[in-house]
Amino acid sequence: MDIRPLTGGLGAEIHGADIRNAEDFDAIHEAFATYSVIVLRDQIAGPDDHLAFARRFGPINVNRFFKPVESHPEIAMVLKEKDQKEAVGEGWHTDHSYDQVPAMGSILHAIEMPPFGGDTLFVSMGAAYDALSPTMRGFLDGLHAIHSSRHVFGASVQDSEASKSGRLGNAEAATQDARHPVVITHPMSGRRGLFVNPVFTTHIEGLTPDESDAILAMLYDHCKQPEFQCRVRWQAGDITMWDNRATWHKAINDYHGFRRLMHRITVDGVALTP
Numbered sequence: 088m089d090i091r092p093l094t095g096g097l098g099a100e101i102h103g104a105d106i107r108n109a110e111d112f113d114a115i116h117e118a119f120a121t122y123s124v125i126v127l128r129d130q131i132a133g134p135d136d137h138l139a140f141a142r143r144f145g146p147i148n149v150n151r152f153f154k155p156v157e158s159h160p161e162i163a164m165v166l167k168e169k170d171q172k173e174a175v176g177e178g179w180h181t182d183h184s185y186d187q188v189p190a191m192g193s194i195l196h197a198i199e200m201p202p203f204g205g206d207t208l209f210v211s212m213g214a215a216y217d218a219l220s221p222t223m224r225g226f227l228d229g230l231h232a233i234h235s236s237r238h239v240f241g242a243s244v245q246d247s248e249a250s251k252s253g254r255l256g257n258a259e260a261a262t263q264d265a266r267h268p269v270v271i272t273h274p275m276s277g278r279r280g281l282f283v284n285p286v287f288t289t290h291i292e293g294l295t296p297d298e299s300d301a302i303l304a305m306l307y308d309h310c311k312q313p314e315f316q317c318r319v320r321w322q323a324g325d326i327t328m329w330d331n332r333a334t335w336h337k338a339i340n341d342y343h344g345f346r347r348l349m350h351r352i353t354v355d356g357v358a359l360t361p
């Protein structure tokens with residue numbers, strides 16, 4: 088197995104591993120804990136193999152809003168058809184941060200890729216936190232923020248293309264609100280990192296709306312610096328797994344006229360602590 092870091096910030100690509108092989112799991116798990124994003128190239132895996140691999144990490148967290156794969160209700164389809172304009176996940180976000188016990192991570196399998204584009208960007212929230220001044224870190228430590236699914240998956244988005252085309256549904260189930268520390272201690276690595284994101288975080292508790300908006304905008308600008316990022320260029324057959332507690336991600340929607348189909352499985356996590 089050959090593990091190559093993608094950037095100095097986070098991420099690694101792994102060649103020569105097989106997700107179906109139990110003997111490869113310990114090394115894959117260690118790489119995941121070290122790099123937060125791992126790209127397992129050239130996997131020969133069907134939905135059952137994908138599920139079995141995910142279950143080695145923990146119980147499956149079934150997403151309420153994505154259309155599932157027909158034969159496998161635990162697998163969400165992340166799909167953009169060639170005549171569609173909107174992609175899912177275009178804004179910087181952390182999956183499931185609106186849950187009080189947010190998912191550990193997601194495992195995305197590239198089934199059908201456009202001939203170019205459709206990359207995914209990731210940010211290391213630990214690297215972003217480390218680069219803040221001690222004074223700003225001291226201000227943020229101990230604060231809590233509210234996250235919600237309502238404004239993203241709720242009734243107000245029922246007019247969107249994703250909702251009308253059936254890719255997203257279940258808007259009436261978008262009632263989750265969660266309260267998390269703004270700075271968490273990572274449950275596996277113990278590393279401190281920011282845990283707010285532009286899509287699901289609504290506000291920081293204890294601040295006025297203007298103060299909260301200003302602090303969040305400053306943090307979001309800070310986190311978007313390329314020094315904290317890596318970029319995954321997909322090929323069909325690749326499986327990428329990321330740690331929601333340590334990263335943001337963003338889907339690049341630059342492949343209009345082509346179809347892109349991914350299978351996503353999300354794994355349960357634990358409650359987060361400061």
Ligand SMILES: [Fe+2]
Binds near residue numbers: 176180181182336
């Ligand atoms: Fe996502």
